[in-house]
Amino acid sequence: MTLQDLEIQNLTKTFDAFTAVDNVSFSVPAGSFFSILGPSGCGKTTIMRMVAGFIDPTSGDIRIKGRSVLDVPPNKRPVNMVFQHLALFPMMNIADNIGYGLRRKGIAQDEITRKVGEVLERIGLPGIGQRKVNELSGGQKQRVAIARCMVLEPDVLLLDEPLGALDLKLREHMKIELKSLQAEFDTTFVYITHDQSEALVMSDQIAVMNNGRFEQVGTGQDLYYRPETAFVAGFVGDSNRWRGKVTRAEGGQLQITTEAGLTMTGSDQGRGLSVGAAADIYVRPEAIRVGRSADELSQFENTMRGTVSSILFNGAASRLIVRAENGQEIEATLPQSGEFSGISRGDALHLGWSGEQANAFAASDDFTKVFE
Structure with a gap:
C-alpha cells in the first residue's frame, strides 16, 4: 500500500x-x-x-x-x-x-x-x-x-x-x-x-x-x-469549442450539428449522449490537420474548407484562424515547414480531424463560464 x-x-x-x-x-x-x-x-x-x-x-x-x-x-x-x-x-x-x-x-x-x-x-x-x-x-x-x-x-x-x-x-x-x-x-x-x-x-x-x-x-x-x-476540456489547454445538438448516435460515434450549422462526427467516450441532446464539443487545435486540397485529408471523418483570416505567430506554437464557408472560425496549429511555411491571410485551405478527437459532453453552463 x-x-x-x-x-x-x-x-x-x-x-x-x-x-x-x-x-x-x-x-x-x-x-x-x-x-x-x-x-x-x-x-x-x-x-x-x-x-x-x-x-x-x-x-x-x-x-x-x-x-x-x-x-x-x-x-x-x-x-x-x-x-x-x-x-x-x-x-x-x-x-x-x-x-x-x-x-x-x-x-x-x-x-x-x-x-x-x-x-x-x-x-x-x-x-x-x-x-x-x-x-x-x-x-x-x-x-x-x-x-x-x-x-x-x-x-x-x-x-x-x-x-x-x-x-x-x-x-x-x-x-x-x-x-x-x-x-x-x-x-x-x-x-x-x-x-x-x-x-x-x-x-x-x-x-x-x-x-x-x-x-x-x-x-x-x-x-x-x-x-x-x-469544464476540464475547456480549462486545460486550448480548444475549439462549439455548442450543438446530437442528430445521430451509433456504435459509440455521434453526429453533431453546431449552432453555426457545422456538422461533425464526434465521440462522448461512453458518456451516453442520445439523439436530440444538447452537446458541447471540443477539438484541440493540434488535432486539426491542414491541407491544400480535400484529397489530402480524405482519411478524416471531419473536413471543411475555409480561408485564412488570421495568423497568430508564437514560434513553434503558432496558430491559424480559418473562417469556414458557413462563417464558423476554427483554430488550427500552423505547420512550421514545407509548403505551409509561406502561408498568408486570404489563402484557401482544407482542414480535417478525427471523430475521436472531437470530444462531446452534455451541454453545461460551464461551457460559457470557462471562456468568460
Whole structure:
C-alpha cells in the first residue's frame, strides 16, 4: 500500500451562506508533486489554508502521515508554506532568513549554521548566507524561500501560487527549478495555481477545481487527452469549442450539428449522449490537420474548407484562424515547414480531424463560464 503523506477526507468550508470548499476528498502519495488547478475563487487557496491550519474546516478531516491534525495548531503541524510574495525578511541576511524557524525552535547556533549551509548547497546557492535579500535575483529569492521551509524538514510543503509575481521568462525557468528541487529534497509538494502550464509541467497528479469541487484528478496527460467534464476540456489547454445538438448516435460515434450549422462526427467516450441532446464539443487545435486540397485529408471523418483570416505567430506554437464557408472560425496549429511555411491571410485551405478527437459532453453552463 502506497504511503500517503496527506489525506483529505470530505473537507467542507462554508462562510455564512457561501460554500468555498464542498465535500472534497483526495490523497497525496509521499514524495510526489500534487497541484490544485483552477480559476480564481474556486476554493483552492481555502484548502491550502485549512491544511496549514490558518482556518478551520466546517467539516471533514485532514490527515498527515495517517494522523488527524485538526487539533494541531499551525506552528506545530509538520507542514510549511511558500507564499506568492515569499515573505522574506529584508532586514536579515540570507542565512538569518533561512535559519529563522530553527531559532524559533530553540536549535543551537552551531547546528543552525550547519543546517543553513547544507540547505544552501542543496538549492545551488552556496556561500551567499551573508548577502541581503535585495541583492538577489527573483529566482534566487524563490529558492531561498523554499530553503527556509525545507530546513525545517516538513512532511508536506505547501506552495500558494509562488511564481505569480515573476516575469514570464523567469517563471518558465522556475517551473523546471521547482520540479528539480522537489526531486532533490524528496518532499511532498502541494502546489496551488490558476496557470495550467505550471501544473502540467511540474505535477505528478493534478486536481482541477471549480466552484468548490474537484472536477477531475489525474496526470497531465489524463486531463489533456481524456477530460471527464466540459469544464476540464475547456480549462486545460486550448480548444475549439462549439455548442450543438446530437442528430445521430451509433456504435459509440455521434453526429453533431453546431449552432453555426457545422456538422461533425464526434465521440462522448461512453458518456451516453442520445439523439436530440444538447452537446458541447471540443477539438484541440493540434488535432486539426491542414491541407491544400480535400484529397489530402480524405482519411478524416471531419473536413471543411475555409480561408485564412488570421495568423497568430508564437514560434513553434503558432496558430491559424480559418473562417469556414458557413462563417464558423476554427483554430488550427500552423505547420512550421514545407509548403505551409509561406502561408498568408486570404489563402484557401482544407482542414480535417478525427471523430475521436472531437470530444462531446452534455451541454453545461460551464461551457460559457470557462471562456468568460
